Amino acid sequence: MKQYTQQQILDSFRGATRSEIKKVTFPLDFDDVDFSRLEYYGWRDRKMPRRAYIAVEHDGRLVSLVLNRAEATPSRRTMCTWCRDVDLSEEVVLYTTRRTGAQGRRGDTIGTLVCSGFHCSKHARKLPPAYHKATDLDAIRAEQVAGLRNRVGSFVAEVLSTED
Numbered sequence: 001m002k003q004y005t006q007q008q009i010l011d012s013f014r015g016a017t018r019s020e021i022k023k024v025t026f027p028l029d030f031d032d033v034d035f036s037r038l039e040y041y042g043w044r045d046r047k048m049p050r051r052a053y054i055a056v057e058h059d060g061r062l063v064s065l066v067l068n069r070a071e072a073t074p075s076r077r078t079m080c081t082w083c084r085d086v087d088l089s090e091e092v093v094l095y096t097t098r099r100t101g102a103q104g105r106r107g108d109t110i111g112t113l114v115c116s117g118f119h120c121s122k123h124a125r126k127l128p129p130a131y132h133k134a135t136d137l138d139a140i141r142a143e144q145v146a147g148l149r150n151r152v153g154s155f156v157a158e159v160l161s162t163e164d
């Protein structure tokens with residue numbers, strides 16, 4: 001991703017109410033975030049325990065969404081839908097977001113099982129624990145990163161598909 005300011009992110013929210021956007025709190029380490037190593041930027045709101053957000057470059061522009069963490073945690077350890085990290089090194093939880101447009105105003109949501117702290121980009125850059133000398137590690141990593149980008153992209157596309 002390109003580097004973004006908090007204001008640019010705030011301006012890019014879709015399907016969120018004005019009061020939701022007004023309550024967004026950024027992490028204290030926001031200035032240290034290296035967007036160039038991220039396929040999406042996600043963070044939890046430190047003032048609202050169940051509230052989280054993602055910012056993603058979608059069709060050439062930044063799109064941000066408000067997420068809510070579901071009350072129930074998955075009963076067994078589950079793989080993240082976006083990074084598919086096989087080590088399960090991060091807790092995976094169900095996040096939901098309101099659909100855009102009339103469906104969203106009626107209360108329709110879309111849910112996805114994602115790493116609770118949004119470290120998918122880091123997981124996607126991990127290499128397999130064992131590999132042959134001839135293995136093209138850069139290719140493996142590029143494939144994992146591309147897979148992550150595509151899966152986050154389809155989620156955002158689905159959310160935006162009902163926009164007025």
Ligand SMILES: [Zn+2]
Binds near residue numbers: 081085120123
């Ligand atoms: Zn993940």
